[in-house]
Amino acid sequence: MTIGKMKKYREMLSIPGLRPHLPETHWATNSRILRMLKVHSSLFIKPNHGSGGSGIIRVRRLRRGYEVRCGSSRKVVGPSSVLRAIHSFRKPKHRYLVQKGLRLEKYHGTIFDIRVYLQKPKQTWMIAGVAARIAAPHKFVTNYHKGGHAESLQRVLLSLFQNNQAKVDAYHQKIKNISITVARTVNRSHPIHELGVDLAIDKNGRIWIIEANSHPGHMLFTQLSDHTMIRTIMHNKRLIGI
Missing domain, CATH: 3.30.1490 (Dna Ligase; domain 1)
Structure with missing residues (x-):
């Protein structure tokens, strides 16, 4: 089942807590x-x-x-x-x-966004994986299939906020809250068990929802040196039966 981008956008737009994050x-x-x-x-x-x-x-x-x-x-x-x-x-x-278009923050001079991989193996949505996606040189999209590569979100945010751990923790929490709300919102109208939420941070530090993908790819998480997230994703896939 493929859900059109406009349908998901309008569903998210109906939620007051998500509206400020939608371009x-x-x-x-x-x-x-x-x-x-x-x-x-x-x-x-x-x-x-x-x-x-x-x-x-x-x-x-x-x-x-x-x-x-x-x-x-x-x-x-x-x-x-x-x-x-x-x-x-x-x-x-x-x-x-x-x-x-958004004026996005950069990591080592390159645009990045954030992929949050959400799954619902039982009754509750959980974040199984989260990573920064760094665009390939001279690309304006960060997708894995367009040469984007994964980086630890913790490392990217620490670089962005000059090692201010309290600020990094606050952004992690905001990212989690927004993503869970997106998953619950889309799930109201669609029988899904996985969702990839793409977020970005602009030059003013504002978090934006770029897209919610009902058929998220998991290969990005194989690029992380810590394989905990990809193991969790694959374990949940078996529970879900996909």
Whole structure:
């Protein structure tokens, strides 16, 4: 069962505790894209159905015109050609969302986000794994299948917050609370037992929900030197029967 991104976004938007963590997202019509480009310096245009970072288009405002990227392809165009460039990367008969771009924090000069792997082997949601995903060089997505690699979230947050352990602990708790709430929210309408929640931290320290994936990949956790999380994930999969 694949749940569309917009359906999950609207379900999360209905929860007051999640609303401040959701970047502005709409169906990607031409008029909506142009309106959002006037307000935001970058946008992400994503297929409603899809995973692994495939098919995501980034539009970034330049001093004159825009840069439009999808995978390793890149076009620099003027304002009158930006929609044409976007459509050249879109797959026909696919619906797309447009999402406000975020100014994300970096780890050693590279963007990262946070993958939280949640499972419900019995009656209660639990966090089986959490890791930072570091983007590959020159990539704007962090997905494992796009060259992203895992790093200990503890190590990344300590670097980000200058070894302030109290602040790191506070962020760990916020990440846990948001992720559990996302899982419970999506589970209300959908019979799922696993969920991958992708979070990011912006330059102001705000936590954002990037996506909730009902078919999360677990290979990222095999890259961690400590194999406790991947063992927990695989154990729970056997309990769930998947």
